[in-house]
Amino acid sequence: DQQVKxxxxxxxxQEGRISILNCDYTNSMFDYFLWYKKYPAEGPTFLISxxxxxxxxxxxxxxxFLNKSAKHLSLHIVPSQPGDSAVYFxxxxxxxxxxYKYIFGTxxxxxxxx
Amino acid sequence: GAVVSQHPSRVICKSGTSVKIECRSxxxxxxxxxWYRQFPKKSLMLMATSNEGSKATYEQGVEKDKFxxxxxSLTLSTLTVTSAHPEDSSFYICxxxxxxxxxYGYTFGSGTRLTVV
Numbered sequence: 001d002q003q004v005k006x007x008x009x010x011x012x013x014q015e016g017r018i019s020i021l022n023c024d025y026t027n028s029m030f031d032y033f034l035w036y037k038k039y040p041a042e043g044p045t046f047l048i049s050x051x052x053x054x055x056x057x058x059x060x061x062x063x064x065f066l067n068k069s070a071k072h073l074s075l076h077i078v079p080s081q082p083g084d085s086a087v088y089f090x091x092x093x094x095x096x097x098x099x100y101k102y103i104f105g106t107x108x109x110x111x112x113x114x
Numbered sequence: 115g116a117v118v119s120q121h122p123s124r125v126i127c128k129s130g131t132s133v134k135i136e137c138r139s140x141x142x143x144x145x146x147x148x149w150y151r152q153f154p155k156k157s158l159m160l161m162a163t164s165n166e167g168s169k170a171t172y173e174q175g176v177e178k179d180k181f182x183x184x185x186x187s188l189t190l191s192t193l194t195v196t197s198a199h200p201e202d203s204s205f206y207i208c209x210x211x212x213x214x215x216x217x218y219g220y221t222f223g224s225g226t227r228l229t230v231v
Contacts, residue, residue: 036158042160044150044158045158046158087220089220089222091222101123101224101225102207102222102224102225103222103224104209104220104221104222106116106220106221107220
């Protein structure tokens with residue numbers, strides 16, 4: 001059972017426009033959410049995170065929104081740049097068995113067109 | 115959907131001992147498996163990649179004799195930290211890519227917190 005879902009495997013956006021990447025989850029016990037960015041042949045790089053007690057976190061061009069009632073989070077990138085083209089993973093963490101566990105989505109490939 | 119089971123989720127071991135971490139793809143065949151180590155800034159550092167039927171390819175700076183990776187089958191990969199030292203304490207996570215999915219179809223394990231005392 002996929003507890004964290006990224007239902008859009010790919011997304012294309014024009015340079016300068018807004019990119020919106022979505023993520024849905026099923027476990028209401030998740031208390032922390034993260035977004036990672038991955039270039040080919042590299043490991044995922046941490047991008048931005050949000051605690052479950054917040055509904056928005058902003059860092060430069062990147063903003064993450066959390067809607068707990070809908071169990072949905074989204075990553076907004078504005079304005080989008082060609083260098084943003086990568087695979088984006090959302091992840092959720094939950095405490096259990098004496099440690100945090102991370103559950104990742106399967107990724108969304110973003111292509112920003114020049 | 116594709117599920118990767120990673121265990122143990124947490125392990126504490128004594129310095130000098132070896133620890134094995136398992137990563138299993140439960141409902142798909144993983145043609146490629148990745149092992150990552152998470153550092154304090156929360157980025158995941160790729161340690162090695164193992165492809166079906168071949169030996170693991172280690173990233174630069176990763177000691178292959180210390181971090182033994184065995185892709186025993188299409189559904190099982192193991193990472194063994196040999197002669198563990200406190201500096202090996204970290205969060206290790208595996209990821210698998212299935213045969214039928216495109217190259218963004220990664221499925222991650224839930225991670226293993228290793229503490230070496």
